[in-house]
Amino acid sequence: MSNEQSFFEQVYEVVKVIPYGRITTYGAIARCLGASGSSRMVGWAMNGSHVLSPPIPAHRVVNRKGVLTGKHHFGSPDAMQQLLESEGIAVKDDCVQDFDRFFWDPAKELHL
């Protein structure tokens, strides 16, 4: 079996394991994959997340400031915020409130 998953697939795996009501950052995911600094690649990987089956909870991934930077990539610009609020995460002005409280670090929770 080939475990040669591309960087994108590795990102998908991490995002898929994000627990309900939790969020993480692009840098944290990249860092968890040993590619700290490739935070942009994480976001770009999400660019193809909508073609996955099933799609990954990209709405749980925000930038380092807790800002919904990629909300425009969803079906609707408010879809991301609606999803986060639906999970109990307060979002105000495209920014996650208590971001540090909902932050989920894959490098710590994940046993890689």
Add this chain to the structure above:
DNA sequence: ACTTTGACTATAA
């Protein structure tokens, strides 16, 4: 094989 990009992050002005 080269250029451009991109849902980031950090620092400088």
Add this chain to the structure above:
DNA sequence: GTTATAGCCAAAG
């Protein structure tokens, strides 16, 4: 406090 720029790296064109 806000805006600009640089550094970063892998995939798509």
